[in-house]
Amino acid sequence: MWQQTERYPDPRVISLDPSFDRYRVNFSAVERLATGFRFIEGPVYFGDARCLLFSDIPNNRILRWDEETGSVGVYRAQSNYANGNTRDRQGRLITCEHGRRITRTEYDGRVTVLMDSFDGKPLNSPNDVVVASDDSIWFTDPPMGIWGHYEGNKAEPELPHSIYRIDGKTGEASLVTAELKGPNGLCFSPDEKLLYVTESRGVPNKLIHVYDVLDDRRGIGRGRVFYDAGAGTVDGIRLDIDGNLWCGWGMGNDELDGVMVLSPAGKLIGRIALPERCANICFGGPKRNRLFMAASQSLYAVYVNTQGVVGG
Numbered sequence: 001m002w003q004q005t006e007r008y009p010d011p012r013v014i015s016l017d018p019s020f021d022r023y024r025v026n027f028s029a030v031e032r033l034a035t036g037f038r039f040i041e042g043p044v045y046f047g048d049a050r051c052l053l054f055s056d057i058p059n060n061r062i063l064r065w066d067e068e069t070g071s072v073g074v075y076r077a078q079s080n081y082a083n084g085n086t087r088d089r090q091g092r093l094i095t096c097e098h099g100r101r102i103t104r105t106e107y108d109g110r111v112t113v114l115m116d117s118f119d120g121k122p123l124n125s126p127n128d129v130v131v132a133s134d135d136s137i138w139f140t141d142p143p144m145g146i147w148g149h150y151e152g153n154k155a156e157p158e159l160p161h162s163i164y165r166i167d168g169k170t171g172e173a174s175l176v177t178a179e180l181k182g183p184n185g186l187c188f189s190p191d192e193k194l195l196y197v198t199e200s201r202g203v204p205n206k207l208i209h210v211y212d213v214l215d216d217r218r219g220i221g222r223g224r225v226f227y228d229a230g231a232g233t234v235d236g237i238r239l240d241i242d243g244n245l246w247c248g249w250g251m252g253n254d255e256l257d258g259v260m261v262l263s264p265a266g267k268l269i270g271r272i273a274l275p276e277r278c279a280n281i282c283f284g285g286p287k288r289n290r291l292f293m294a295a296s297q298s299l300y301a302v303y304v305n306t307q308g309v310v311g312g
Contacts (some may be wrong), residue, residue: 002275002298005029012258012273013302020261020270023244028303030272033065034072035298039151041236042085042128043292043299044093045284052284054294055082057098057151065299067285081145081152084128084236084280088168089135089311096126098145098152102137102166115166115173121158125151128185128236128280131311132192134217135168138176140183142201163197165218176219180209185236185280188213190243190309195220198234198247206233208247208262227266232256236280236294240306244269246291250277259293274300283308 005012010029015021038058045052050067053075062082064075076082080099088094093105094114100123101116114137116123125145130138142161145152163176163183177183182201188194192213199207206229211220226245227234233251240246243264250257257277261270276296284290288307293300 002032002035004031010302014271014273015269016271017263017267017269019263023240023261023270023305025303025305030274030300030302033070033292033299033301037063037297037299039279039296040294040299041083041279042096043280043282043284043294044085044087045282045292046087046091047284047286048091052282052292052299053085053093054292054299055079055085055095057081057083057145062095081125083126083145083151084139086129086131086311088131088137089133094129094131094137096129096139098125100125100146100152100155102126102129102139114171115164118159118162118164118173118175122155124157124159124161127183130187132168132188132217133311136217137166137168138186138195139164139166140186140197142182142184144182144201161201167218174218177211177223179223185234185248187237187239187245188309188311189239190241192217196226196237196239196245197223198237200233200235205230208234208237208245227262227268232260233277234260235278238281238283239309240283240304241309242306244306246281246283248278248280248293248295250274258295259291272302 009026042055062076080097084096124143143157146155160178184198184200208227210226211223235248245262258274259272278295
């Protein structure tokens with residue numbers, strides 16, 4: 001059962017290596033901002049509106065948490081089973097929908113479909129998304145959202161598990177890779193020379209891969225294993241400005257549920273313990289120093305002594 005800690009520093013923010021000590025804010029605690037959802041994902045912060053949007057996938061909606069009042073309301077009902085969200089460099093909402101498409105919400109609220117097929121076949125169930133500084137949109141497309149009727153509409157996949165790129169100028173879609181089993185969370189390094197991707201259906205272990213981004217930024221080179229999560233399940237990921245990888249983590253194991261933090265060298269240095277599996281995260285707040293955590297049925301946040309990379 002959740003109880004707000006009365007102790008500083010919060011014992012749930014755990015240094016696994018002395019190098020993590022600098023990222024802890026001693027007079028901050030993990031907060032449960034809201035609860036009572038089914039399975040939440042895809043948090044994205046809107047500083048201009050002082051709010052956080054996040055998906056409640058089985059309830060087929062995008063919700064809005066208001067930073068000033070703490071209230072939660074429906075941003076979009078019938079969201080086509082939205083999952084991952086981010087903003088493009090013009091501030092517009094980009095959404096992965098298990099209803100087999102990638103969309104952009106325009107300033108006037110209209111929804112533009114950016115991609116719903118590849119090579120004449122429908123996408124599987126777009127999962128997570130990031131936008132690079134050249135306005136290109138990179139997203140993962142595993143079939144988890146169409147395996148049943150709980151997080152989408154059951155269907156047979158017609159494309160392999162893939163990562164795609166949508167060109168920011170032409171809108172042309174290209175295949176980045178189809179070599180991973182269940183590609184899930186993804187993010188760029190601060191200089192955008194590296195792409196990190198979680199493989200959430202790897203056998204026997206779940207892995208985080210890292211790829212060199214090609215000089216023309218249109219694809220990736222050969223990948224390598226950045227971290228072997230073993231029994232853990234890694235989901236959404238984001239980088240801070242020092243190159244540390246903050247990872248949603250868990251799967252019903254008290255010793256794993258929450259957020260794990262990896263150094264640029266792939267060393268496990270910190271953990272934020274939560275009572276629920278954390279699916280996805282983002283940095284927000286006016287200074288990008290507040291970590292928001294979408295964790296199963298609840299939304300959490302904690303201040304940290306670093307900032308998230310722009311565009312994450």
